[in-house]
Amino acid sequence: MPSDPARSTPLPDERSPASYALLLAPLILLTEVTALELTLIYPVLPLLSDAFDTASIGWTLTVVSLTGVVAQPLLGRVADVIGKKRMILYAAGAFATGSLICALAPSYPVFLTGRAVQGTCLVMAPAAYGLIRDVLPARVVPVALGAVTTGIGLSAIVGPLTGGALGQTFGYRAVFWFALGYVAVLTPWFARTLPESPVRRPREERRGIDVRGGLLLGAGAGGLLLLVGQGAAWGWTSVATLTALGSSLLLLVGFVRRELRAPAPLIDLRLLAGPALRWTLLAAFSGAFAIGGTAFAMPMLVQTPTSLGYGFGMSVLGAAVFLVPQGLLGAACGPLGGLLARRRGPRYTLMAALAGLTATTLTLALLHTAVWQLLLAALFMGAGFGCFFVGVSNLVVEAVPADRTAVGAGLMGVANNLGQATGVTVLGAVLARYVVDDSDEDHVLYAETGYALALGIASAVAFAGLLVATAMRHGREPATGGVLRIVGAEAERGAKGRTP
Template sequence: MTTTSSRPATPADGGTAPAASPNRMVAILAIGGIVVAMTQTLVIPIVASLPTIFDAPASDTSWIITVTLLVGAICTPVSGRLGDLYGKKEMILISLLPLALGSAVCAVATTVPVMVAGRGLQGLAAGFIPLGISMLHDLLPKERTAGAISLMSSSLGIGGALGLPFAAAVAQLSSWRLLFWLITACAVGLGVVIWRAIPAPAPAARTGLRTPFDYVGTLGLAAGLVALLLPISKGAEWGWTSPLVLGLFGGAVVVLLTWGWWELRTPDALVDLRTTARPVVLLTNLASILVGFAMYAQSLILPQLMQAPAETGFGLGQSMLQMGLWMAPAGIAMTLMSPVGARITRARGPKTTFVIGGLIMSLGYGLSAVAMNTLAGLAATAFVASAGVGFAYGAMPAIILGAVPATEKATANGFNTLMRSIGTSTSAAVIGVVLARMSISFGDHTLPTEAGFRVALLLGCGVAVAAAALAATIPVRATEAPSAAS
């Protein structure tokens, strides 16, 4: 289908074709987003085996997961800003380099420090998805942006959902190291395809090219996020009232307030806090935290329920591979709902899509109340809740893109992705506390009780309802098009 637009695709550097198919661009970048997002859940199926694999205590091997979340949270807004300044395609290609290198390092790692270093390098690729969203907004015809943005944004959840069964299957049938070699190959292949097949945005979309980079703001944000997210991730292990955790939370408040003071006074701020404080952007970001919480909660609860021993009376006794296969439809649900959400966005605006997404997520959690003790019921819970995530994730960037200047689109999307990361990190901590406090001894293991699982699911449901309610207050006209701001 031939379309016309005020934002035609332009030739990329490096000898690409003079024009690119919109479908091909969307498919390539969405696949890239899924690959990057898969790194979040890649090691979950082997978490229990990590201490044995590396002959190290669990307190050390837990950094293999934590470091990726920390590095990803820090670099996402930074990558977005660099994309606005120096080119989104360039930053997308650069982000794939540490993904390939880090995956290769993990594949050959024999000690925890080497594995942590590789996982940290993987986290540097987290900016790929918000950069891809902004790049598609610049390149595609306006009538195609809603669907493309929805799919690209949902790739964050799709990759996380598909990564679980994929990693479980490979780890059980082959070697866990193969997982990282496959990601290495995908990263290299994606880099070549993107370089050759996708054009760079027109110069008009890169008006901030000569603006200096805010190094002080970058260091301040990094320090503040580490001080905030580290105790959230490790609080259960270190003790929520320990001096270290309380000191880090206090330090986070001081550093982030100081960072905000600097960002409001520097002309070349990493994040324009005045734009971020606009009601549309602020409320969308706050609701994004809640969606991130609710999304991650079900991915923590349902696998544990499926794998809990049947002898408990509520567990379903599934193997790692069986659990992964039962959870696989969740990723498919997000993929299927992306075009549906895009149609609602075009007809009624992204705010409506966002509200619907939150309500569908809560409905999915509600299913668990009556079907928690069956595999089909839990699979249905995951499918419906993930469908709601697909709606919500597709709507968030559409609202943001319509509310920020052209020179801040990638930065604003990166900051929104950071808000989702804060939500997922908080979810891991809160759900972990709930399940740990409501647990029983079962043989040599400690397992959450049935009541603990129900409370955690109820909490996820409540947060999803709160996300929908908060999204309903975003001051965006119901029929406002997401591509209105060019």
């Protein structure tokens, strides 16, 4: 196997598993802000709506996703060039600044500006995947990527409980002061512990980052995300919806044309059009559709009054506590999914994830009248969620060169955001057709038929993703931490160098 100076790691391969865990701890905890900036906010949305006297409180979440979709591919490419650790530090600073703006915001527009600044931290996840690939020995990479998923699973438990407790006791601003303190404590620890990525571009190439291409891609993908999220409110045939669709498609076409002509493209479209990355992103979209749709429908299902014959009448806090088994199993399945990827192949991890998500949605669609049935679905969801991100991230690492890891993972983030938004929109549209007229309740209720149909659709989409993953040729071999992709790229460059 030829040597690769870019892949050589400054960390010795003789470290014990415990030392690697201590090394990864600050990275995992710091990158958790990508999940916490949403899970912390869910419980205080009513408080925010009252404080700013607005019915459009959903923009508190939407603006983060829109910013992330624009930022992930562009800043992911920047991270590949300037160093992943440096980009994570920049993103942590932006998150702290956004948290401060939100904590002090005198009006809703200023508050949304702070949320948009916070949203740039979503680049942390793809940069973290790239940093893990660059600085850890190849044999450790698949499991380390799974460890990142462990933190995401735990944030689904810690975030709502912490946000709810802080908001109820001190008000919504305490949530953002907590977020500011969280990143302020962890950033110096991360900065001292991990080395910088050794995969760096030559200085003259750093000036050639295709910013215009990144903005075209981000704006086009962001437009699609906005269309999916707001189409139902605007009307699917309204002028606003059709304008958003047309503008997004024009931006994406412009991105493709620019990348085909650019001497230093943001994304090598041969990678995006190739089967390895293409089918990985499609499977990621399908899994994210099921995750987003289930996260939207399940809390409403368990909070439905028992008088309707299928609900459980849980409170908001009860619904959050109900998700604890799901989060714990998801946290445990992250490293286990990494081990499966290392021993059998990341495709098998993704297949296990999509099988779990299919089982989750199918169980909820058919069985939702007893607590044990919901617990069974939660366990399926924990296993599927825990394996999903580690499977997809390992497939991306195996599909792209080392100096494109962060931008490749950024595209994975775009697929995940679009998938989750589409899942929420589709399931929400289906449920809206089955509203139950109950004047005694202060919130909208949906009929059992609506839940069965909506979750059945989510199950079908997850199963379609499972079929895609099963048919994929990519990822059938044990994960190498990206070494084989590097060697293949070197061989290709060598062959081109010998061509007269």
